Amino acid sequence: MIQLEGVTKHYPRSNRPSVEDINVFIDKGEFVFFIGPTGAGKSTIIKLLLREEVPDKGKIAVGDIDVTKLRRWKVPAYRRSIGCVFQDFRLLPNRTAAENVAFALEVIGKPRSVARRVVPEVLELVGLGGKEHRYPHELSGGEQQRVAVARAFVNRPLLLLADEPTGNLDPDTSIEIMRLLDRISRTGTTIVMVTHDSNIVNQMRRRVIEVENGQIVRDQSRGVYG
Amino acid sequence: MRAKYVMSEVFLGLWRNISMTIAMIITMAVSLTMLGSALLLYNQVDVIEEYYQTSLEVVIYLDPEIDEETTAQIESELNQSELVARTEFESKDDAWDRFQDTFKDSPDLVKTVNADQLPAAFRVKMEDIDKAPELIAQFQERDGVYQATNQKQILQQVFDILGGAQKLTLVVALVQGVAALMLIANTIQVAAYSRRREVAIMKLVGAPNWFVQAPFVLEAVFAGIIGALFAFGTLVAAKFLVIDGQFENLFSLMPKIEMSAVLMLLPILAGISAVISAVTAWITLRFNIKV
Numbered sequence: 001m002i003q004l005e006g007v008t009k010h011y012p013r014s015n016r017p018s019v020e021d022i023n024v025f026i027d028k029g030e031f032v033f034f035i036g037p038t039g040a041g042k043s044t045i046i047k048l049l050l051r052e053e054v055p056d057k058g059k060i061a062v063g064d065i066d067v068t069k070l071r072r073w074k075v076p077a078y079r080r081s082i083g084c085v086f087q088d089f090r091l092l093p094n095r096t097a098a099e100n101v102a103f104a105l106e107v108i109g110k111p112r113s114v115a116r117r118v119v120p121e122v123l124e125l126v127g128l129g130g131k132e133h134r135y136p137h138e139l140s141g142g143e144q145q146r147v148a149v150a151r152a153f154v155n156r157p158l159l160l161l162a163d164e165p166t167g168n169l170d171p172d173t174s175i176e177i178m179r180l181l182d183r184i185s186r187t188g189t190t191i192v193m194v195t196h197d198s199n200i201v202n203q204m205r206r207r208v209i210e211v212e213n214g215q216i217v218r219d220q221s222r223g224v225y226g
Numbered sequence: 227m228r229a230k231y232v233m234s235e236v237f238l239g240l241w242r243n244i245s246m247t248i249a250m251i252i253t254m255a256v257s258l259t260m261l262g263s264a265l266l267l268y269n270q271v272d273v274i275e276e277y278y279q280t281s282l283e284v285v286i287y288l289d290p291e292i293d294e295e296t297t298a299q300i301e302s303e304l305n306q307s308e309l310v311a312r313t314e315f316e317s318k319d320d321a322w323d324r325f326q327d328t329f330k331d332s333p334d335l336v337k338t339v340n341a342d343q344l345p346a347a348f349r350v351k352m353e354d355i356d357k358a359p360e361l362i363a364q365f366q367e368r369d370g371v372y373q374a375t376n377q378k379q380i381l382q383q384v385f386d387i388l389g390g391a392q393k394l395t396l397v398v399a400l401v402q403g404v405a406a407l408m409l410i411a412n413t414i415q416v417a418a419y420s421r422r423r424e425v426a427i428m429k430l431v432g433a434p435n436w437f438v439q440a441p442f443v444l445e446a447v448f449a450g451i452i453g454a455l456f457a458f459g460t461l462v463a464a465k466f467l468v469i470d471g472q473f474e475n476l477f478s479l480m481p482k483i484e485m486s487a488v489l490m491l492l493p494i495l496a497g498i499s500a501v502i503s504a505v506t507a508w509i510t511l512r513f514n515i516k517v
């Protein structure tokens with residue numbers, strides 16, 4: 001599903017590469033944690049997978065798409081096959097939960113009838129049934145992150161990227177979000193999640209890839225935070 | 227559906243930044259009014275030229291003391307010249323008649339002139355009025371010729387004035403145009419900033435680039451077209467109030483600026499304005515929204 005071969009990324013205004021010669025293969029349906037100290041290069045890997053950044057060296061393939069060779073105008077279509085959640089939720093404050101999810105469908109040209117059918121379904125799936133018409137400021141942090149997950153998943157992407165999705169949440173709420181991601185993982189969706197939360201990693205016992213100074217120092221299936 | 231979203235974003239954007247929108251429309255309107263005037267003047271020069279082309283002639287005034295032999299000589303020389311299409315002799319009496327006719331509305335003026343004072347003349351129709359200087363050079367210094375004049379030259383002064391006015395309006399149009407473009411660029415930057423959340427999400431979920439850019443480009447195009455409408459309104463008003471109204475007499479010697487010429491300006495100005503606004507917005511976006 002995901003293949004990184006000798007990937008190096010050196011930001012122009014940084015004195016060392018943020019990601020250096022990384023080789024990873026992630027199978028379809030896997031659930032992978034990326035852990036490591038701050039500044040290790042985890043978010044950079046997410047950005048490379050999203051094609052927000054391009055590597056200086058190496059090759060990135062997602063599905064059967066060679067992301068490194070992807071033409072600029074094909075990037076939007078590529079991103080439609082990926083869902084993404086972040087620490088800061090990134091919801092539109094002037095739209096309700098349902099409208100936030102519908103927005104993602106609307107702007108990629110899905111007819112309104114599809115949104116009417118799919119949005120309640122996915123909100124139900126993330127456990128927000130009954131709260132569709134609340135605005136983000138009327139929802140708790142955990143609920144807002146559920147909206148973000150619903151938006152990321154509404155197109156049924158094959159790959160879900162999550163950059164510290166529980167970073168702003170208390171431990172109990174974090175566990176709920178992890179249950180949700182676990183459910184999504186069981187549908188066959190590949191999940192790549194960056195986290196600092198040792199409890200979560202230790203409880204889930206999934207593959208753990210540890211990054212330090214832009215390099216992979218550990219890659220362990222059913223691993224722990226360490 | 228998507229169209230509705232884009233349109234609501236366009237109007238929201240223009241409204242959110244209303245003072246900038248108004249400034250943008252005003253500068254745009256001034257620039258386009260000037261451009262429109264320049265185009266009208268350009269067109270008017272053609273109209274005037276065509277209007278007079280057939281009636282323009284070289285007039286060779288004869289010495290009052292000229293004898294009949296010299297007169298006949300000049301006439302035959304003129305008729306032999308290949309520059310000349312036709313000559314017509316105007317005797318002193320003819321000149322007097324013509325003078326009285328031309329100034330029949332100003333009897334006081336007519337009274338001050340004596341029939342004797344007007345010279346006889348050859349009115350020469352040229353094959354090509356632009357070759358008039360050649361003919362004039364040939365006859366200017368000839369015995370019996372008092373003066374050779376080219377009507378085209380008189381008209382040339384009118385053209386020079388129109389040309390000067392045209393240059394002036396073009397310069398103002400250009401300066402205002404640059405100001406308008408800078409305002410558009412600024413408006414787009416502000417709009418991109420206030421919509422940064424939406425834009426970030428749209429790009430994240432894979433909205434096509436044209437769709438991300440559409441509200442911004444249309445915002446500029448909309449302002450551009452409103453500016454063009456105002457400019458058009460100003461020009462129509464100017465046509466009725468200034469040219470047909472206040473200065474009617476001034477324009478009585480030449481053909482009027484036609485309403486059809488003014489009407490033609492609407493699609494031209496709107497088109498130019500829309501395209502330039504769109505391109506400016508699009509270029510601004512390339513620097514403000516990274517794909």
Ligand SMILES: Nc1ncnc2c1ncn2[C@@H]1O[C@H](COP(=O)(O)OP(=O)(O)OP(=O)(O)O)[C@@H](O)[C@H]1O
Nearest residue numbers: 011012013014018037038039040041042043044045
């Ligand atoms: N746009 C950029 N320009 C220059 N340097 C950058 C840029 N983005 C990240 N970096 C640098 O790259 C390195 C890796 O950053 P990255 O955001 O990937 O770290 P991270 O592992 O996600 O850290 P954290 O756990 O704190 O989120 C850091 O040293 C950072 O300063």
Ligand SMILES: [Mg+2]
Nearest residue numbers: 042043044163
């Ligand atoms: Mg990070």
